[in-house]
Amino acid sequence: MTSNGTVKVEVGLGDRAYDILIGSGLVGRAGEEIAARLPGIRVAIVTDENVARAHLDPLTASLDKAGISSTAIVLPAGEKTKSFAHLQEVVDGVLAARLERRDAVIALGGGVIGDLTGFASGIVRRGMNFVQIPTSLLAQVDSSVGGKTGINSTHGKNLVGVFHQPRLVLADTDVLDTLPAREFRAGYAEVAKYGLIDRPDFFAWLEKNWQEVFSGGPARTEAIAQSCRAKADVVARDEFETGDRALLNLGHTFGHALEAATAYDGTRLVHGEGVAIGMALAHRFSARMNLASPDDAARVEAHLKAVGLPWRMADIPGELPDAERLLAYIAQDKKVSRGALTFILTRGIGKSFIAKDVPASEVLAFLKENHPG
Amino acid sequence: MTSNGTVKVEVGLGDRAYDILIGSGLVGRAGEEIAARLPGIRVAIVTDENVARAHLDPLTASLDKAGISSTAIVLPAGEKTKSFAHLQEVVDGVLAARLERRDAVIALGGGVIGDLTGFASGIVRRGMNFVQIPTSLLAQVDSSVGGKTGINSTHGKNLVGVFHQPRLVLADTDVLDTLPAREFRAGYAEVAKYGLIDRPDFFAWLEKNWQEVFSGGPARTEAIAQSCRAKADVVARDEFETGDRALLNLGHTFGHALEAATAYDGTRLVHGEGVAIGMALAHRFSARMNLASPDDAARVEAHLKAVGLPWRMADIPGELPDAERLLAYIAQDKKVSRGALTFILTRGIGKSFIAKDVPASEVLAFLKENHPG
Numbered sequence: 099m100t101s102n103g104t105v106k107v108e109v110g111l112g113d114r115a116y117d118i119l120i121g122s123g124l125v126g127r128a129g130e131e132i133a134a135r136l137p138g139i140r141v142a143i144v145t146d147e148n149v150a151r152a153h154l155d156p157l158t159a160s161l162d163k164a165g166i167s168s169t170a171i172v173l174p175a176g177e178k179t180k181s182f183a184h185l186q187e188v189v190d191g192v193l194a195a196r197l198e199r200r201d202a203v204i205a206l207g208g209g210v211i212g213d214l215t216g217f218a219s220g221i222v223r224r225g226m227n228f229v230q231i232p233t234s235l236l237a238q239v240d241s242s243v244g245g246k247t248g249i250n251s252t253h254g255k256n257l258v259g260v261f262h263q264p265r266l267v268l269a270d271t272d273v274l275d276t277l278p279a280r281e282f283r284a285g286y287a288e289v290a291k292y293g294l295i296d297r298p299d300f301f302a303w304l305e306k307n308w309q310e311v312f313s314g315g316p317a318r319t320e321a322i323a324q325s326c327r328a329k330a331d332v333v334a335r336d337e338f339e340t341g342d343r344a345l346l347n348l349g350h351t352f353g354h355a356l357e358a359a360t361a362y363d364g365t366r367l368v369h370g371e372g373v374a375i376g377m378a379l380a381h382r383f384s385a386r387m388n389l390a391s392p393d394d395a396a397r398v399e400a401h402l403k404a405v406g407l408p409w410r411m412a413d414i415p416g417e418l419p420d421a422e423r424l425l426a427y428i429a430q431d432k433k434v435s436r437g438a439l440t441f442i443l444t445r446g447i448g449k450s451f452i453a454k455d456v457p458a459s460e461v462l463a464f465l466k467e468n469h470p471g
Numbered sequence: 472m473t474s475n476g477t478v479k480v481e482v483g484l485g486d487r488a489y490d491i492l493i494g495s496g497l498v499g500r501a502g503e504e505i506a507a508r509l510p511g512i513r514v515a516i517v518t519d520e521n522v523a524r525a526h527l528d529p530l531t532a533s534l535d536k537a538g539i540s541s542t543a544i545v546l547p548a549g550e551k552t553k554s555f556a557h558l559q560e561v562v563d564g565v566l567a568a569r570l571e572r573r574d575a576v577i578a579l580g581g582g583v584i585g586d587l588t589g590f591a592s593g594i595v596r597r598g599m600n601f602v603q604i605p606t607s608l609l610a611q612v613d614s615s616v617g618g619k620t621g622i623n624s625t626h627g628k629n630l631v632g633v634f635h636q637p638r639l640v641l642a643d644t645d646v647l648d649t650l651p652a653r654e655f656r657a658g659y660a661e662v663a664k665y666g667l668i669d670r671p672d673f674f675a676w677l678e679k680n681w682q683e684v685f686s687g688g689p690a691r692t693e694a695i696a697q698s699c700r701a702k703a704d705v706v707a708r709d710e711f712e713t714g715d716r717a718l719l720n721l722g723h724t725f726g727h728a729l730e731a732a733t734a735y736d737g738t739r740l741v742h743g744e745g746v747a748i749g750m751a752l753a754h755r756f757s758a759r760m761n762l763a764s765p766d767d768a769a770r771v772e773a774h775l776k777a778v779g780l781p782w783r784m785a786d787i788p789g790e791l792p793d794a795e796r797l798l799a800y801i802a803q804d805k806k807v808s809r810g811a812l813t814f815i816l817t818r819g820i821g822k823s824f825i826a827k828d829v830p831a832s833e834v835l836a837f838l839k840e841n842h843p844g
Contacts (some may be wrong), residue, residue: 106657182555182559182562186555189555189624190624190626193626193627193628193631212844216558217594221594221631221632221635222617222630222631223630223631224621224632224633224634224712225634225711236823246597248597250759251562251563251566252524252563253563253566253567256563257566257595257596258566258594258595258596259597260593260594260597260633261592261597261598264596302483338598339597358717
């Protein structure tokens with residue numbers, strides 16, 4: 099921790115290594131932090147209409163002060179922006195600004211803006227510098243680490259993209275104060291996920307300190323830093339997702355299926371909520387398969403419930419498709435390899451593992467038992 | 472060289488290393504060569520209408536015989552196909568075929584199909600296996616090595632793309648027999664380029680043996696193999712084009728400007744012809760700057776003339792923009808760094824080097840002296 103309370107997490111990826119700075123007031127210090135690492139560049143800022151209202155002027159002022167000229171590309175807010183059409187819009191905007199490879203594209207926003215902008219910066223001139231200023235908790239603890247970028251296709255989410263590492267991530271903890279409570283909670287599901295994957299002590303710390311994380315201050319910075327470190331460790335072991343990195347999908351196979359089953363209708367279920375229910379289901383299913391203790395599943399459910407997150411399918415408003423249809427959504431998920439079902443299952447809190455060849459019949463039976471309909 | 476006359480060039484890029492096979496009858500052996508390296512996969516073949524007529528059925532039959540099921544995506548022929556719209560078409564086609572990461576996308580065609588398909592395969596699921604079956608001489612000696620992929624933008628050519636290495640390249644020398652003479656000659660310009668960059672003995676060999684290269688047989692295979700080796704050497708030193716790889720742009724700065732100045736009208740000038748004139752101009756300009764002997768420039772011009780390639784601006788049919796306008800096209804080229812003009816110049820045959828900060832005034836004077844108008 100530096101004197102002003104900023105924490106630095108180094109993501110060790112050889113010549114693609116970069117820093118994540120986490121703390122208060124970083125949007126206002128963005129210009130100096132960028133200029134120190136990438137001297138003499140120009141930038142394009144990609145953001146959405148909502149984020150622009152709150153944070154674009156302070157960011158532009160900070161860049162100006164550091165002598166960095168910038169142009170802004172402001173897109174509509176929402177998941178639909180992760181499309182080919184908006185990808186082309188960003189690419190054309192960066193080229194129209196005549197930025198060169200050594201210049202940078204800044205993503206100022208949540209996961210949608212980060213994923214889209216990272217993809218665009220990865221393909222303009224076959225890869226430009228990329229800086230992330232994530233403005234949601236989810237983006238700060240998830241998409242800011244690992245270099246996965248992408249857009250959605252009619253065939254599914256995140257099916258098109260590249261691996262492109264940022265040169266710098268600035269996670270300003272103050273901007274989270276302006277998030278709706280529901281969105282902060284949804285991001286918290288991914289924080290808890292890191293504890294459940296392989297950091298049981300962190301999960302136990304969250305059980306005790308989650309209220310301080312929600313209210314802000316050093317506990318929030320610490321939770322974000324721990325999450326980034328946890329993800330960075332996994333990514334450093336498996337940058338291109340050929341093995342271990344799949345652990346980060348804990349809760350995501352069930353979660354994605356539920357998101358698809360609710361037609362990505364954010365009024366019913368947002369991504370982090372899907373992950374929350376997915377993690378609870380992964381633990382409960384592991385218990386059903388006699389891999390983990392039912393007590394651990396209950397502990398996960400209790401914590402999600404305590405923070406106000408949904409933890410079971412019955413918590414999703416409206417009707418769900420039946421179990422057979424949910425299984426079909428799971429089978430469509432991109433984590434299906436050679437037709438076999440792959441899940442992240444667990445042997446207990448912080449003991450998750452990659453389970454290949456999970457029998458579809460067991461999953462179907464489990465979905466039927468837990469279906470609210 | 473193997474018993475059937477096939478030559479193998481290994482492109483050494485660590486865990487992204489791959490083989491280029493060069494020789495007769497490789498389309499008919501594609502199935503077995505692919506199955507040996509990527510067992511159990513399914514493929515999508517991307518090609519254009521012209522190439523499909525001649526080579527799609529033999530390729531499909533060869534894949535069938537090896538037990539590889541395939542689906543074909545047939546696009547219009549021509550440079551306009553390197554667009555966002557066709558990129559999306561290929562991406563959607565590959566996803567619609569439900570191919571997974573371990574499956575492969577095959578590019579069957581010239582540079583346009585190779586660049587577009589390589590890009591699509593590099594972004595579907597953040598990178599699928601990619602196999603190239605280049606059907607033009609240009610594609611066999613240029614785009615088959617190095618992993619550069621991309622599409623054009625309204626702001627310029629090849630401004631959007633990724634680095635994505637193929638898993639295998641099959642350069643079937645027989646398919647070149649069906650090329651129009653003009654297209655074969657245009658591709659030959661890039662063959663000569665490798666001699667001019669850093670292989671003076673190869674250039675001298677071409678001066679003696681070019682007729683055998685044009686008529687086919689072992690000399691053609693040898694010329695293609697030498698070209699692939701030359702390019703592979705440069706790429707292995709600089710995979711992501713941060714330095715030495717720029718040598719491959721010998722002739723391309725002038726060439727691209729002439730292509731742009733003729734509005735990419737292939738009836739007036741195709742890419743290889745632009746490179747031929749560009750190489751001659753680069754040698755003549757180097758002589759003018761007292762870097763190289765005028766005799767070497769004359770030797771380059773004489774060889775290009777002998778094989779029937781254009782070698783001076785006056786060889787381009789129709790009127791050209793004036794020298795000032797040509798300089799503006801050069802300055803727009805993506806190889807401009809921080810506003811300074813970068814050229815590949817030479818100290819003689821096989822002695823090319825990267826020249827930064829070339830004075831625009833000298834280039835302008837040179838263009839005026841050599842302008843046919």
